[in-house]
Amino acid sequence: MSPVLGKPVNRVDGPDKVTGTGRYCGEIVLPGLAYGLIVGADVAKGRVVSIDESAARAAGGVYGILTHRNTPKVANAPHLIPSLAGQPAPGESFFPMQDDVVHYWGQPVALVVADSLESAAHAAALLDITYEESPAVATIEDGRKSAYEAETLFGGLMPARDERGDVTAALAAAEVTVDASYRYAANHHNPLETSVTTAQWDGDRLTLWDSTMGVRASQLTVASLLGIPLSDVRVITHFVGGGFGSKAMVWPHVTLAAMAARHVGRPVRLTLTRPQSFTSNGHREEQEQRITLGAGRDGRLTAIRHQKLSITSSFDDWAEPATGVSTQIYGCDNYLGSHSLIKGNTMTPTFTRAPGESLGSFSLETAMDRLAYELGMDPVELRIMNHPPVDNHGNPWSSDGMADCLRRGAELIGWADRDPTPGVRQEGDNLIGTGVAGAGYPVAFMMPVQHARARIFNDGSVVIQTSAQEFGIGVTTSMSQVGADGLGVDMDVLRFEAGDTDLPNTTSAVGSMGATMQSSAVHNAARTLRNELIAHAVADDKSPLHGLSPSSVRVADGRMTSTLDPSISESYADMLQRNRLLDLEALGSWTPPPFTTPHGLLTFGAQFAEVAVDKDLGLVRVRRMAGVFAPGRVLNPKLARSQLLGGMLWGLGQALLEGNQIDRQSGRWALNNLGEYLVPVHADIPDIQVEFVEVEDDVVGPLGVKGVGEVGQVGAAAAIANAVFHATGRRMSELPMTAEVVMNGGGAG
Amino acid sequence: MTMRPITFFRAGSIDDAVAAVSANPDSAFLAGGTTEIDLLRLGVIQPTLLVDVNELPLTYLEDTESGGVRIGAMARMSDVARAPRIVERYPGMSQALLLGASEQLRNMASMGGNMCQRTRCAYFRDGRSPCNKREPGSGCSALNGVNRGHAILGTSDQCIATHPSDVAVALVALDATVRTMGPDGIRTIPIEQFFLRPEDTPSVEHPLEHGELIVAIDVPDLPVARASRYVKHRDRASYEFALVSVFSAMRVDDKGNVAELRLALGGVGTVPWRAHRAEEALIGRPATPENFAAAADAELADADTRPMNAFKVTFAKRAIVRELSQVVTS
Ligand SMILES: Cc1cc2nc3c(=O)[nH]c(=O)nc-3n(C[C@H](O)[C@H](O)[C@H](O)COP(=O)(O)OP(=O)(O)OC[C@H]3O[C@@H](n4cnc5c(N)ncnc54)[C@H](O)[C@@H]3O)c2cc1C
């Protein structure tokens, strides 16, 4: 047992954060710093006819104004590819201010740079921009007639259709069928820190302090768009105030900041305002889903058809993939998953926590609940019975745990005493119910080789480095633990350095892959260094360990000890000093298994919720939640619990509160601030239990770590909806489940 | 650093404050600033002179000769909410205050400012959409826009903006009076006349002259209010404006008839909504669920709804019936 790995260590960067000494990217102070502000288009489709800058320039304090007339042309057209792939990763296949065409409301049409944010805001307000407006397609309703079935998603990286067996025939033959349709409102990420980039040129070399989930992605994207050598771009990110997918791709403002800095000959800080954060870094798209299940009377699934319709931008076939879990979490020989799209006047949607699978699972898991009631079976048992030992290709799971998660969750919520009859438990004005949902989230091996460096100095102090950045999930802490464990030193002597493209490369920490990738590279670097140190010692005739086989040396607390005779030992520091070595370092790398690795790759979990629904008014309050997850090795249970709990709360928000829509008159998001786009507040947050089911996984990396960033959200909303059904007898087919949806019977579907 | 210049003037006396604002058509009073500064930053209002009234001796809370309470315009929401005489004599008003905004905001926000807070209609607040309240004659974007939160009572074809205040709902039920000081001296305005429905001039919300300062709010002595309640229904459990809120104070006589009733609604009206029709329908009648339902129907009979806010009719009726039923049982 490792003395550090798997321990609930406190955040090592906690004091920096709570005392305010940690520097976020919008707090970098540079001599001569100028402040940029983007001006977004005020129409959803059309053309910029004129821009009168005279009043803005006369306002004073203005260093420069970029518009389509003077913005440099990008060197390479942006092409959307998920940042996890380790290539340039623009959020959309579009770069603004290259011509006068407006494709979506809020698209940058000008960038004002001034001596203060206030001056920039004042000048921006004085810019007189006129538009020629054409009719926009900004909602599914606007564009329903032009829907088409997509062939691929994500810039061609993923097939949009997933088919096996014969669904039509299987549905026709099924003894029992469930057919349900859903309408889901758009969601926005809303991290507390809106995106910000500070850009500084030194000759031809560019440094960016960018609030990103991937410094390497920012570097690759900006270098490509500007057409400058990769080696001339350095991206530094020490603290990020949350991302949730909004900072997973590299949006135009990052490159615009660099362009602006060059234009005015000063470093520039470009911050998105809160309203701009609704129109500048993607969103979870408005969508509709339909799911049809076929099963035998015994409860075995025989067919699943899962269809999604959503709206994307005019330049990208983007849909968050909704069928990655529904195709495999339950065994079923006949399956069809498909994605239909409408091209419209919105920006390209993007990853939003648990992209695709949170809503895909809502459809699947509420449909499974209907099936259970249809069959008169227990919803927990129905799931356990249908959960297969292999994935949809017949490959064994790299690790499973789903059935144990369901059983443990059932214990936590008191499922055994549950009367399944809907609508019969009343307390005061509230109807009470409980619900369950299965959870799964894909492990996606699409990243390149990951690197880290471990270095020990001859006083025994250690530095571990990799380029990954801390965006709140706790990498600084968990990677310190992994490094200390791998090298056999105490955490106190170790510092983890990250958030800088000058350090060995790790890919954007997205797709719940951050902990897997980074821990694998860090572990390998630390192990390599440990092995080198041992090799030195056993070859050194002055060392007490001389002549031992390296495998009979163990290390703890920076001291190498013979496993045969514990009295024979030497510290790393003593060995280095005696040999006049100032330091020793090792690079470690990890090559992920191929995308097509012959294993089923999902992180599993189970969600349970208890709700109280106002019987007259339809208002839903969640009283309890229990989530049990099997994420492989847990590096730090305190951090992992926070991640999962945060995910469950996202699920609660998605279930009850979060939703935006485009105002069809203007093509603009109706809600653009945290006063109106509601997220749960403390008073909404119930008693939440999070537990782990231990599973060992020797496929997903040397430590067997699967991610916890997103699976916590998957199924949470569905468990709440199923609980609302149990409470009221009403099936929910719309998210968020606002009072009127519940009052009026569950939604339009 | 360059910006739109604003002159800030801290008034030392009520007369100074009134004189300063009266003299400049582009000026405004600044109290807690929780509405004023918000709208200034959003570019919705563009005063060139702000007259700070925070130093004025208007933070008192005292008994009036007729047994009521006089609340100074600069008394903070949080202080009023917890003042023993409010908690004891008008508990529903205390609850309305505590269910509004957040504790931080309530510590800043004044009672006078609360009376003058502006609607939360997003089209009004965005500073750019057509909006008759912000820019008379430009149209109303909410009529065919996203209007889930908008009013269903007291609307006009010019504006359907909801009045956002919670405590004002209590005050209209209590028949409070607004005391003001203007260039022509003191006057008193019955509170229901203080809130103007939009009709053809949604930009005019109060009968105040420019420069007329609210100095106090008088709440009359009202024994039935000692059992008053305020309930606020909203999507999330805290920190949100009401979908529907209900203030109620009722006395049932020993024959089971409604002897006295004060009923008002928030979240549904273009002004804090005194439910006169429901009151009239119930006074002197048996306090039964059927009569409560009939009274709620009467109150909502003229509701003007759109697809997104139509649910408020049923919602409000049920909320009213529930409140009145609870008053009877408690
Ligand atoms: C996030 C948020 C949530 C909120 N939620 C709620 C809620 O749930 N319920 C609720 O009721 N309210 C809510 N409010 C509104 C809040 O109660 C008001 O903003 C506050 O009461 C205004 O008081 P103030 O002293 O800050 O006024 P200011 O912002 O200073 O002034 C508001 C207006 O009143 C005028 N004014 C101020 N004092 C006087 C006076 N004595 N005489 C004449 N005119 C005057 C000003 O010129 C200005 O036009 C919320 C506000 C915010 C920002």
Ligand code: SF4
């Ligand atoms: S409802 Fe009133 S405030 Fe809102 S847009 Fe219409 S006129 Fe303006």
